Amino acid sequence: MIVEAGHYALTLALGLSLLQCAIPFWGARSNDPVLMGSAVPAAIGVAALVGFAFVALLIAYVTSDFTVLNVVENSHSAKPMIYKITGVWGNHEGSMLLWVLILALFGAMVAASRHLPVRLKTNALCVQAAITIAFLVFILFSSNPFTRVEPPPAEGQDLNPVLQDIGLAIHPPLLYFGYVGFSMTFALAMAALIDGRVDAVWARAARPWTLLAWSFLTLGISMGSYWAYYELGWGGFWFWDPVENASLMPWLAGTALLHSVVVMEKREALKVWTILLAILTFSLSLLGTFLVRSGVLTSVHAFAVDPARGVFILAILSIFIGGSLAVFAWRAPLLRGGGIFAPISREGALILNNLLLASACATVFLGTLYPLVLEAFTGEKISVGTPYYNLTFLPILLPLMLVLPLGQALAWKRGDLFAVVQRLGALLGVSIALALGLIAFTAGGPVLAPLAIGLGAFLLLSGAGEIWTRSHVRGRPVSVAFRRAVGLPRSAWGSALAHAGLGITVIGIAAQAWSSETITAARPGTQMSVGRHTARLDSVRPRTGPNYTEDVVTLSLWRDGRPMGTLETTKRLYPARNSPTTEAGILTRGFDQIYVSVGEIGTDGSVGLRLYDKPLVLLIWIGSLFMAAGGGLSLTDRRLRVGVPVRARGGVAAQAAPAGGAA
Amino acid sequence: MTRKGRRLTIIGTAGLVLAGALGLALNALRDTIVFFRSPSEVASKAVPPGTRFRLGGLVDTGSVKRGTDQLVEFKVGDGATSVPVRYKGLLPDLFREGQGVVTEGMMSPAGVFVADTVLARHDETYMPREVADALKAQGVWQGDAQQQSARR
Numbered sequence: 001m002i003v004e005a006g007h008y009a010l011t012l013a014l015g016l017s018l019l020q021c022a023i024p025f026w027g028a029r030s031n032d033p034v035l036m037g038s039a040v041p042a043a044i045g046v047a048a049l050v051g052f053a054f055v056a057l058l059i060a061y062v063t064s065d066f067t068v069l070n071v072v073e074n075s076h077s078a079k080p081m082i083y084k085i086t087g088v089w090g091n092h093e094g095s096m097l098l099w100v101l102i103l104a105l106f107g108a109m110v111a112a113s114r115h116l117p118v119r120l121k122t123n124a125l126c127v128q129a130a131i132t133i134a135f136l137v138f139i140l141f142s143s144n145p146f147t148r149v150e151p152p153p154a155e156g157q158d159l160n161p162v163l164q165d166i167g168l169a170i171h172p173p174l175l176y177f178g179y180v181g182f183s184m185t186f187a188l189a190m191a192a193l194i195d196g197r198v199d200a201v202w203a204r205a206a207r208p209w210t211l212l213a214w215s216f217l218t219l220g221i222s223m224g225s226y227w228a229y230y231e232l233g234w235g236g237f238w239f240w241d242p243v244e245n246a247s248l249m250p251w252l253a254g255t256a257l258l259h260s261v262v263v264m265e266k267r268e269a270l271k272v273w274t275i276l277l278a279i280l281t282f283s284l285s286l287l288g289t290f291l292v293r294s295g296v297l298t299s300v301h302a303f304a305v306d307p308a309r310g311v312f313i314l315a316i317l318s319i320f321i322g323g324s325l326a327v328f329a330w331r332a333p334l335l336r337g338g339g340i341f342a343p344i345s346r347e348g349a350l351i352l353n354n355l356l357l358a359s360a361c362a363t364v365f366l367g368t369l370y371p372l373v374l375e376a377f378t379g380e381k382i383s384v385g386t387p388y389y390n391l392t393f394l395p396i397l398l399p400l401m402l403v404l405p406l407g408q409a410l411a412w413k414r415g416d417l418f419a420v421v422q423r424l425g426a427l428l429g430v431s432i433a434l435a436l437g438l439i440a441f442t443a444g445g446p447v448l449a450p451l452a453i454g455l456g457a458f459l460l461l462s463g464a465g466e467i468w469t470r471s472h473v474r475g476r477p478v479s480v481a482f483r484r485a486v487g488l489p490r491s492a493w494g495s496a497l498a499h500a501g502l503g504i505t506v507i508g509i510a511a512q513a514w515s516s517e518t519i520t521a522a523r524p525g526t527q528m529s530v531g532r533h534t535a536r537l538d539s540v541r542p543r544t545g546p547n548y549t550e551d552v553v554t555l556s557l558w559r560d561g562r563p564m565g566t567l568e569t570t571k572r573l574y575p576a577r578n579s580p581t582t583e584a585g586i587l588t589r590g591f592d593q594i595y596v597s598v599g600e601i602g603t604d605g606s607v608g609l610r611l612y613d614k615p616l617v618l619l620i621w622i623g624s625l626f627m628a629a630g631g632g633l634s635l636t637d638r639r640l641r642v643g644v645p646v647r648a649r650g651g652v653a654a655q656a657a658p659a660g661g662a663a
Numbered sequence: 664m665t666r667k668g669r670r671l672t673i674i675g676t677a678g679l680v681l682a683g684a685l686g687l688a689l690n691a692l693r694d695t696i697v698f699f700r701s702p703s704e705v706a707s708k709a710v711p712p713g714t715r716f717r718l719g720g721l722v723d724t725g726s727v728k729r730g731t732d733q734l735v736e737f738k739v740g741d742g743a744t745s746v747p748v749r750y751k752g753l754l755p756d757l758f759r760e761g762q763g764v765v766t767e768g769m770m771s772p773a774g775v776f777v778a779d780t781v782l783a784r785h786d787e788t789y790m791p792r793e794v795a796d797a798l799k800a801q802g803v804w805q806g807d808a809q810q811q812s813a814r815r
Contacts, residue, residue, distance in 0.1 A: 233753075343672045355677055359684035366688050371696075381699035381796075383717060383767075384692070391691035396684055519733050519752050571756075580756040599733070599753030608733055610753045 003068055006056025007146040010097075013049035013104070014136040016042055020107075021129035024122045028195075036118060039125040040111040046132060047101075047108035054088075054101045057145050061088050067152040070094060070145045076158035076576050078547040086168040087159045092293065092309075093145035095172060099289070100135045102173075102180040106209075107132065110184060116205050123191030124184070131183055134316045142309050158547065158576030167227030171220060175247060178217025179285040182254060184209040186282030189275045190324055193331040198275060203265035206278065208635055210261055214254045215631030221247050222624035233582040233597035235517070235612045237620055240389050245368040246288030252361035253281040256354045258631075263350050266412060270347075271335045273354070279328055283321040284361075290317050291368070342414040349407025349415075356400040363392040401455055401506065404499060405462030409469070427465050431458035442514070449513030452506060459503025463496040494634030501626025508591075508619030515614045521606045531613025533594055534558045538566065540607060548572045550583075553598045553607055557587060564589060569598045569609075591618040697767060701797035702739055702746045705770070712770045718746060718778070719765040719797060727760055739764060739776070741797050750778040763795075 020042035027035025060068045061084050064077045074091045075084055083090075089098040107128045110121065139145070188206045192198045224247070229237045238244065257277040263270045294310030341347040367384045375381055405427070409420045421428075435454025439447060470492060471485035516531035527536045538554040550572040557564040569585035584597040592615050599608025699717045700710060710716060723745050726738035733752055737760075738745040748766055758764060758781060768778035 233756075340669065343669065343676075351673060352676065352680075355680045359680055362681075363684055363688045366692070370692065381717075382696045383699065384696055387695035388691045391695065392684070392687045395687055521731070521733055582756055597753070602729075608753050 002056045002059050003065065003146050003148070006053040006060075007144070009049045009052040009056070010136060010140060010146075013046050013053070014133065014140065016046050016049065017129045017132045017136060020046060021126050021133060025126040028119055028122050028126075033118075036122040039122050039129075043104075043107040043111035043125050043128070046129070047104040050097075050101045050104040053146075054097055057094060057097060058085065058088050061085065064156065066154070066156055067148050067150075068145075069147045069149040072149055072153055072156045074159050075156040076547055077155060078576075079158060079164070080546050082166070082169065083159060083164045087163075089172050090159050090163045090168050093139070093143045095176075096135065096139050096143050096293070097145055098173065099176055099180060100132065100139060102176045103128070103132055103135065103183060106180060106184050110187075110209075117201060119195055120188065120191050120197075120202065120205060123194050124187040127187040127190040127194075128183060131187070131320065134319070138309075138312050138316065142312050156576075158574060161548070161572065161574040161577065161579055161581045162231060164547075164574075165227065165231055167223065167231060171224040171227050173220075174216050174223055175220030178213050178215075178220045178254075179247070179250060179288065181209060181213025181216055182250060182278075182282045182285050185213065185257065185278045186324070189278035190327060193275065193327050196331060196334050198271045198335050200265050200268055203261050203274070207258075207261045207265060210254065210258050210278075211631050211635045214251070214258050215628045215635070217247070217251050217254060218624055218628040218631065221251055222621050222628075226621050230584050230586060230595075233584050234610070235515075235584075235595050235597070235614065237512075237617070240367075240384075240386050242368045243288075243292050245364050246291045249361050249364055249368070250281050250284040250288060252357050252364065253277060253284050256357040256361070257281050259350045259353050259357075263347050267341065267347055269341065270351070270354075272332050275332065275335070276328060277354075277358075279321075279324045283317075283324070284365075286317050286320060290314060341412070344410065344417050345415045346407065346410045346412045349403065349410050352403060353400065353407060356396055360393055360396040360400070363396065364389070367392070398455070401459060401502065404502075405458060405465075408462065408466055408495070408499060423469060424462060424465065427461040428458060430461060431455070446513040449510045452510035456503040456506035456508075456510060459506060460500045461503075463500030463503065466496045466499075467493065490637040491634040494630040494632075494637070496630070497633060498627045498630025501623045501628075501630060503623070504619050504626055505621075505623030508616050508621075508623060511616035511619065512614065515612055515617070518609075518611045520609055520611075521602075522609050523606055528609070528611065530594065530611035531615075532559055533564070533613055535594075535596070535611060537607060537609070540601065540605070543570075545572070547576065548574045551598075551601055553585075553596075553601075553609075555585065555596055555609075557594055564594075567594070567596060569596045571598050571601060588618065591616045591622070593617050699765075701800065702741045703743045703797075703800075705746050705776075706744045710770055712772045715767065715769055717765055717767045718748065718776050719763070720746075721798070722758070722760050722762055722764050724760045739766065741800075746776050747774070748776045748778050750781055752779075752781070754781055 020039055024036050024039035024042070027033070027038065057068075057070070059065075060071050061075055062081070064071065064075060064084070066072050066075075070091060070093050074087050074094070079087070087094075089095045107125060110116070110128065111125060113121070116124075185206050188202065188209065192202050221244075224244070225237050228239070229235065257274065260270050260274045260277055264274045290310075290313045294313050367388050371382050371384055405424055406417070406420055409423060410417070431454040434457050435450045438450035438453060439445075442450070467485055467488065468481075470488055472481040473484075518528055518530040520526075520528050522528060522537040524537055524539055527534060529535070534557070536556045536558075538556055539552075541552050541554075543550050543552050550570040552568055552570045554566055554568050556566045565587055567585035567587040570583045572581045572583060573579075574581070582597050582599075584595055586596075587594045592613075595612040595614055597610050599610060601607050697715050697717055699719060700708070702718065702720050705718065718739055720739040720741040723738040723740045726736075726745070728736045730736065735750050735754060736747065737750075738747050740746070748768075749771075750766065750768075765782040766776065766778035767780040767782070768776055771777050
């Protein structure tokens, strides 16, 4: 019964979305406040209905209702409860439902926000409803999760074992909040174009949504990366897999958008470009959804290959990207350029930031889509891998990171590059000394890695330096500087934190140049060395889990003769699908990790092992947590919450502007 | 600086950056792309040793030989012909005789494909698309039922 109710709620949500799209739009055209106001309850209603449908599917999973096809295909009564819950979105239909649920939640959040100009909010909710309609139609007509099966089987086929991991509870929801969050900036951009009004008020309205989506996307990508790192068993954290690229492209465009919105808010410049970026960012999110969900890619993310679905998503993609770009081409010439600035200025630096990020995004785009296009036209199958990105993506991002600290320190309108270089000179000196010291210390080792670590250190230090220069006054006690630092706008802290986080990630990635790998066959008692460590295979024992059996391989580790502890790596067999998985064993000490995954266990008792010594590897993800935290901190900035711009220069802390509800 | 001058500066910089990025990308594409070859194509086209490519097909039944120190030798075939492959390392969980596989590496002068990567697959019934197409070309494909996959 609840399953039919869920299906019915989805259909109802589609109907209500149609109303949410049409009536307020008409109201905005005829300036009727009542019709315009109807967008708010409609958006909240759609969210409630989709939420109900989602809960209905959740209940079907939790109670192992094997009359539902989706549950049969992706669940098993013996599966632990957490995976019954996460299994809801561990398949194509359920993940699309999660997608729409988050879309509807964002719509409801915009509807509930009291800080948006009424017309902007109304038009944005109309555009947002159009996206909801498209995806609800997609779900209802080609990916219905509520389809019944007759006769119902006694037992389900279980969830893909690779997905039976806590990562499935974390990575997809975060990623979708990011992907879908950019639909709000897209809707706001379209609304602004429809109304022909793009100004600082728009930028202030769009910035929180950009920050929110960006922070979630950062977390989603980074958690996905960590999941792949420990689950896939080959110790890599980024594979340049097309599906990873599909999430990286909106992140790069979103990062550019995040920065150009600031220019627009402060200086009313870059209007056309910012609107275009908002459209492109969400288009790339849609493209990502298409690439992942349509089955055009051979990847670990493709749930099912169904050409009809691919065509459907392609149609959605063309309508929204084509339509929005057409509206852009039609309305953009109406936008007037804003404040004048010198090339050497914060604005100039942010333009450079945007250029480099957009170029980096374009190279990823080319690398991801070129094989698909080539195959479609010539039938030739190629793959574009890490070497391509090392030759394109890195040379574009490195200068970006080098000029980042300078840009951050430049003044608006007209900056003094010489003074900035002088100010940052000490930090740059320390970083170069660090790099040179590392090169000398690791003589004969990699050369680029120490330089990259120096670059990371420069980013990290300049993040702290930015806070210092803004709060420190020569000749005043440290307590004053501390008080001023606390009083700095949250967005200043946020950007310093995020930039420092980027530095931390860069250090973590660069440090992998010193990681070492050992592949060997061992028996209980065998000793082997991996990097700076010695490992001994202790035992191989069978063990039984709730819905699997496994062979547990235990190892002890030493460093310089001192014991460091033991770790377990297991080879599991899930009988429901007769599929094996490998669970890597990871020993964390500080930021370093020792990573062991087990290969084949031979009949003669020999165990294939792959061991890695990975120095500072945790910094890669810790840095991304800093970035996301920086985004979150900026989000709490008072300026983003008040409806009217407040002039805040100098004694910011003294101004206690009334803060409204959550933005 | 005047509005016009500013615009010229921006456009000039943008042009430079974009041209640079395009140059990098085209250069990299020429040097780094890896082609996919089926065993029949390898046999008929004689890929020169030292060229990286991907070889995909079915692991011939009974061809897997395990040496010491994680060295594995097997044959990848597509029904018409087979290519011997040598790989040192851990094989993915779902590597089995008679199943689809994609390997990446180079031909040695002796005609053995020395692989440094054997692609991990995550479903027991999954068939890499390239392999499926190659098998179709050889006429040994047995329907699309096999292509249903349910992976992450």
